[in-house]
Amino acid sequence: MSNLSKxxxxxxxxDPRKEGLPLFGMWGGSSDMNTQMQFRVFDSxxxxxxxxxxxxxxxxxxxxxxxxxxxxxxxxxxxxxxDFHSNLTTESYSSWTNWIKSLYQVDQYPHCFYYTASRxxxxxxxxxxxxxxxxxxxxxxxxxxxxxxxxxxxxxTFTNRRFxxxxxxxxxxxxxxxxDYSSHLLxxxxxxxxxxxxxxxxxxxxxxHSGDESANTSKTIHIFRSSVCLNEGTKRIKDFFDNLISxxxxxxxxxxxxxxxxxxxxxxxxxxxxxxxQSNSKRYGVFDCNVKGTGVAITGAxxxxxxxxxxxxSTTTSYGANSGHQYYTKFQTTWDGTxxxxxxxxxxxxxxxxxxCMSLExxxxxxxxxxxxxxxxxxxxxxxxxxxxxxxxxxxDSEVWQTYAxxxxxxxSDHTIxxxxxxxxxxxDGAMPDNNSLVGGDFxxxxxVCSLDAMRTGLHGGTETTNYPMLMGINWWGNYGAADxxxxxx
Amino acid sequence: xxxxxxxxxxEPCTPFEVTGEDxxxxxxxxxxxxxxxxxxxxxxxxxxxxxxxxxxEGQDEAGALAQKQTDADAQAVKDKEKSDADTAASEAE
Numbered sequence: 001m002s003n004l005s006k007x008x009x010x011x012x013x014x015d016p017r018k019e020g021l022p023l024f025g026m027w028g029g030s031s032d033m034n035t036q037m038q039f040r041v042f043d044s045x046x047x048x049x050x051x052x053x054x055x056x057x058x059x060x061x062x063x064x065x066x067x068x069x070x071x072x073x074x075x076x077x078x079x080x081x082x083d084f085h086s087n088l089t090t091e092s093y094s095s096w097t098n099w100i101k102s103l104y105q106v107d108q109y110p111h112c113f114y115y116t117a118s119r120x121x122x123x124x125x126x127x128x129x130x131x132x133x134x135x136x137x138x139x140x141x142x143x144x145x146x147x148x149x150x151x152x153x154x155x156x157t158f159t160n161r162r163f164x165x166x167x168x169x170x171x172x173x174x175x176x177x178x179x180d181y182s183s184h185l186l187x188x189x190x191x192x193x194x195x196x197x198x199x200x201x202x203x204x205x206x207x208x209h210s211g212d213e214s215a216n217t218s219k220t221i222h223i224f225r226s227s228v229c230l231n232e233g234t235k236r237i238k239d240f241f242d243n244l245i246s247x248x249x250x251x252x253x254x255x256x257x258x259x260x261x262x263x264x265x266x267x268x269x270x271x272x273x274x275x276x277x278q279s280n281s282k283r284y285g286v287f288d289c290n291v292k293g294t295g296v297a298i299t300g301a302x303x304x305x306x307x308x309x310x311x312x313x314s315t316t317t318s319y320g321a322n323s324g325h326q327y328y329t330k331f332q333t334t335w336d337g338t339x340x341x342x343x344x345x346x347x348x349x350x351x352x353x354x355x356x357c358m359s360l361e362x363x364x365x366x367x368x369x370x371x372x373x374x375x376x377x378x379x380x381x382x383x384x385x386x387x388x389x390x391x392x393x394x395x396x397d398s399e400v401w402q403t404y405a406x407x408x409x410x411x412x413s414d415h416t417i418x419x420x421x422x423x424x425x426x427x428x429d430g431a432m433p434d435n436n437s438l439v440g441g442d443f444x445x446x447x448x449v450c451s452l453d454a455m456r457t458g459l460h461g462g463t464e465t466t467n468y469p470m471l472m473g474i475n476w477w478g479n480y481g482a483a484d485x486x487x488x489x490x
Numbered sequence: 491x492x493x494x495x496x497x498x499x500x501e502p503c504t505p506f507e508v509t510g511e512d513x514x515x516x517x518x519x520x521x522x523x524x525x526x527x528x529x530x531x532x533x534x535x536x537x538x539x540x541x542x543x544x545x546x547e548g549q550d551e552a553g554a555l556a557q558k559q560t561d562a563d564a565q566a567v568k569d570k571e572k573s574d575a576d577t578a579a580s581e582a583e
Contacts, residue, residue, distance in 0.1 A: 312509045314494075314502035316531040317551070347531050368509075372502045374531040375562070397572065441518055447509045451497045451518075465576035466569040 018151040020479050022335050022382045023049060025117045025472030026459065028396070041121045041474060044384045046457050050121025101393060102350025105379040106473040107330040108146060110153050111170045119477040135173050141260040141321060141328035145197040147360050150336045156231055160196040160207055165237045179237035186249045190220045195262025197272065203229050205240070206266050206289055208274070210259040217256065222249045223289045246291050252300025255283065258322035261329040263342045265363050271305065273363035275342035275356055277320035277329045282311035284342065284356045286364050305364055311354055313370035313449040318345045333360065334386045338410040341388060343380070351377040353391060357408070365415035367443045371404050371452040378471045386410045390471050392454055397466045401459040402426065404452035418442040424455030431455065492526055495519040496535035
């Protein structure tokens with residue numbers, strides 16, 4: 001136990017949760033998925049890190065990629081499907097076979113919805129047949145939105161529902177901790193926890209309670225600060241609440257089509273961003289959750305910074321948790337933990353992206369992110385130190401793979417100035433132009449819209465014929481790259 | 491008819507004037523008039539012809555989605571044929 005305490009504590013010991021710059025998996029296959037397939041793992045510099053593996057088969061019955069004994073549960077091609085590049089406009093059970101490319105696939109938590117993929121390059125599909133009974137499908141929306149230090153993704157999975165927090169272990173459905181915190185609440189008018197965020201630096205937990213788990217607009221927001229870190233390895237949920245140093249709340253009425261969509265982003269400066277998908281658009285509001293004193297500032301109006309902001313980019317038919325709890329609005333952070341992203345698909349069930357990106361130092365600084373694809377989805381994941389990429393999976397036959405990548409300035413947290421976004425191009429001269437112009441743009445706070453551009457990577461999809469590569473999250477890459485030039489600095 | 495702003499690549503960007511005009515000033519958007527009642531995923535701007543293009547023009551949303559599925563199915567057939575031909579060629583080498 002003392003070793004654990006040292007590992008998760010401070011001092012000079014490197015936090016064992018810390019990973020090197022993000023890795024990603026890339027699945028390449030021929031159009032019918034029966035003849036050729038390949039999986040590789042790359043670092044943020046697009047250098048391969050794993051032993052690429054492949055399989056060749058000429059029959060639909062051989063679906064085990066037997067070279068590496070992939071632990072697939074599937075038994076016929078209906079599971080893995082023949083149409084990974086579906087247009088994602090339907091949500092029938094059978095169409096779930098297409099959704100491994102959906103934007104819903106990955107969020108800030110290391111585990112993915114339909115598969116696990118190790119840094120060694122092994123990908124394992126989850127069985128679709130029990131997916132509708134799984135934790136992620138039914139109650140993934142109860143997970144806490146985590147603001148964590150550099151290089152760290154959530155390694156403990158805490159959930160919040162009603163007046164109870166629980167802990168789970170990744171993809172397992174078994175509880176490992178339980179705590180009814182109702183005795184710490186100052187107001188219990190609303191009994192359904194529907195959005196919770198935690199800031200590790202501030203040891204600050206902010207939770208939204210609604211009048212139901214549907215579309216009730218009544219809200220009570222509690223703000224807890226503790227002297228104990230919720231993520232500390234030797235501590236239990238109860239320890240966080242037993243060591244509270246302040247508890248405040250405010251009430252308000254918030255428009256929401258489904259309360260399961262709420263994302264709570266607790267900034268380092270005590271301002272908290274609340275965002276969700278609302279109809280085809282999104283909403284984002286910021287509230288001052290710094291300590292005000294007992295019984296002070298207990299209305300939303302007394303804490304809200306400016307007003308609610310509707311998404312300023314292009315929208316079309318798209319779905320959130322009101323169409324199924326599994327479509328809840330997602331949250332991710334950059335690797336260095338300086339920028340966050342509240343996002344959902346632009347198009348129907350998982351194509352393109354509509355997002356707010358906000359400074360995690362100061363959630364009042366935010367812009368709108370847009371990518372208006374209507375086919376060939378791919379999820380988005382953290383990339384490099386302060387960016388994200390993903391979203392592109394068009395045919396890589398005689399073409400290199402592209403991504404919609406973008407990056408921020410990690411020191412940029414002033415909401416009174418424009419936000420700079422760095423982008424790329426589909427040509428080298430576009431990415432490194434023969435002029436002194438910024439490749440990217442500066443966007444107004446709140447109303448600015450950054451539309452993402454595709455850019456080439458230099459990677460081929462994996463086969464010499466029709467293929468639609470898939471970007472995949474990696475469960476754990478540890479300190480890979482931390483000891484070489486891939487880390488990105490000294 | 492309504493105003494819509496497109497990216498320089500011709501993709502839908504925003505219907506909002508404040509945002510769109512700011513992007514125009516920065517050279518990051520194109521302003522165009524689009525027909526009412528068309529979902530934005532069906533809209534694009536042809537930068538060569540300098541004209542708005544409506545996917546599956548004349549169709550309603552359901553019709554456009556059906557057309558999209560038809561196009562995707564046709565593409566899948568082409569993909570399969572190309573893949574099979576490439577595989578056969580590879581095996582013959």
